Amino acid sequence: MSGFNDDMCPALSEQWSRRINSSQPETMHAPFSQDPPVRKDAQEDASPPALSIIIPTFNEVDNIRPLVGRLHETLVGIEWEVIFVDDDSADHTIDIIRRISLQDRRVRGIRRVNRRGLAGACLEGILSSSAPIVAVMDADLQHDETCLPKMFRMISTTSADLVVATRYSEPPQHVDGFTRLRQAGSILATGIAQRLLPTPTSDPMSGFFMVKRGIVEAAAPRLSLHGFKILLDILTSSPCPPTIAEVDYDFRPRLHGESKLDAMIVMEYLGLIVAKLTGDLITPRFLMFCVVGSIGLAVHLTVLRLLLLDELSFPVAQTFAMMSAVLSNYTLNNALTYRDRRRRGWRYLTGLAVFSLLCSFGVFAGVGLSTLIYDQEPYWWLDGIGGAVIGAVWNYVTSSAITWRAR
Incomplete structure (x- = not known):
């Protein structure tokens, strides 16, 4: 299987599929040797994934290989796949994803052209999955991937529909990955959301969560394709309020790349709050x-x-x-x-x-x-x-x- 969707016409897509499925050795050349090791049992096992991890990317080329390697290490015993949704990164992030997908059937990629926004990327990735459970996390290595097995067990064995990885547990976790200004802004935004909207979680602004795919499918027609806070949108748009559980984690410092937070994201967040308060009458x-x-x-x-x-x-x-x-x-x-x-x-x-x-x-x-x-x-x-x-x-x-x- 090709492992990615490049918004191509059928003819080009067929050519690409033939190239990837070809057994000729020239498709596997030296640069791939640095990719994470792939276990033979993972390649030979044709069982469908029970968990899809959706990771939106934009100029995250240096983080892809380490992240895939960490997922292999932490998700032993779980049938999983990772779907990277790339917003046509200038640093050619999608090329690294393609190289890894040629060696690892668990890795898929979607390249979005002329479409931008974390919320839209996450939604597109979720809807492209057939796994009953999906997780959303960032590509910048700030989210603790070792929480994924615990989150998967909770959502598989309890009544929880959605598990939120929270930065603000009791007692509060130390947020190493935040500057003082950003942490103050995050706490303020979280407080506004908790007071204005019915969001029964300590961290409605979290970008790290796991959810039953049916919950997102039901809310999809009402979800915004813009902005960066898809969890908040899911919580306020679901026809039936989901049952929520939480796990604590420590937010790490970013190792590579630059933060995407800017004044426009703040405006989009305020716009989302207004939209939900007005029943989506004002977008x-x-x-x-x-x-x-x-x-x-x-x-x-x-x-x-x-x-x-x-x-x-x-x-x-x-x-x-x-x-x-x-x-x-x-x-x-x-x-x-x-x-x-x-x-x-x-x-x-x-x-x-x-x-x-x-x-x-x-x-x-x-x-x-x-x-x-x-x-x-x-x-x-x-x-x-x-x-x-x-x-x-x-x-x-x-x-x-x-x-x-x-x-």
């Missing part, structure tokens, strides 16, 4: 679009006021103000709201041209209506907001459907 993407729109509104009103003070006519000032807001909104939406579909290089420029062209219709409508209102009631700020709202509605529709359409 994280829509919330971010509104934040960007608010910034665009500030740009719009600032430019409008300055041009009016410079004694330009209202129609001219309003036109320049709306076009300034269009440029601001495009730049920020490309960087933040649609960063999983971000346009780069020439596509950035063509996207700006398309976005500006489509938004020009909103500009014409906004200028016309706001000018009409201004002639009746000359309140510059109210008329400016009216024009901006009209433009914003049009911009949102065209942004999602055309400029940043899913490919």
